[in-house]
Amino acid sequence: MTLDSFARRRVGSLLTWAATHMAGGRISPNALTWLSLVLSALCALALYLSRDSVPMLLLALVLLVAAGLADALDGAAARMLHREGRRGDFLDHVIDRYSDVLILCGAIFGGYVPMWLGVVALTGVLLTSYMGVQAQAVRLERVYGGLMGRADRLVVLILAISLNVIYPHELLGLLPLGWGLAVVGVLSHITAVQRFYCTLRRLEE
Template sequence: MVLDAKRDKAERFLMPAAKALRKVDPNVISLMALILAFLTGISAYYSYEHWRLLLPSTSVLVITSGYLDAVDGKVARISGKANKRGDFIDHVFDRYADIFMIGGVALSGWCDIHLGILALLGVLMTSYMGTQAQALGIGRMYGGLLGRADRIVLMFFVPMLQLSFTAITGDMTFSLLGSEISIFELMMAWFAVIGNITAVQRALYTWRALGGR
């Protein structure tokens, strides 16, 4: 999954909202996205006990947060308010959003805490390598197997898949290789493994791009 490579094609889905929100301070939009990310984490955390209500709300919250996060930069450019402070705020809020959303799942009854920690590590290191490349003058890096857009899409669909599975079978988990796991844990395992692979990919690309600098 490399949805971040399709960023240009996503413009047509983002620009109508960006134009409609052009009079709104882009930092306010970033803050709204962060608040929704926090609510996503809360919803995910409590969804194990209240899955019929909170699994759908988790999906709605995460996709709305992700959409607003994608729109804020467009609004900044359209309104002529794009600046380094706004970019800095956006990066900081994105990392907190990742912690809230992944952390909510990691601490919930859906996921083994050790797997959750590895997933959070993979997500944060992927993002760190992308921004570190920018800090070193190479440019913001979105490449690799697991970008932020991929994570948002997965976190939208997985709660709905878990909801469908639990509603149909009455079970929270299923048996795989002798272990009982949830669909959420499959997602977190993907984040843990592919996230760290993506971080290494970006690190190697940055290392080569730096050359003898």
């Protein structure tokens, strides 16, 4: 079970409480969504510039955590303000994909992984998300299951960047962040296949 599913069941009330106390309950969910994109873009830039700079890598870590919090809070704010709808859901998913691509590209072009491994990570992340929502195109519920959802990717990247700050040395040819991207790539492709077969089984029922 992914952290995405756990978060929806266990952390939803905490996020709603946090959203309630932000800006006196007057915060705009869409503003949080756009904020997550801006923070992700800044994180990508920091990652790109961080190959030989620990302070820049620390900045990337802070920005990544902030982007994740903004992304988590936008849905909670929408529920609290009764602004849930297809438009907000669509915007959230589009911004999430752009954020994913920006962050991964920042690490890839920052020199943390070979280009081929970066492509593996990028395609895995995009296919995981595609398989999750494609079920809706055939009139099924969205699929969130599998080994690695978006929250899982965020945790892996946070841990990998943290390890890279503590131990900025290669291990078997890759820095800790490089290994984090490798894990994201492999597990994301496995998750995409899991969601593919999950949707096929549902269609056969």
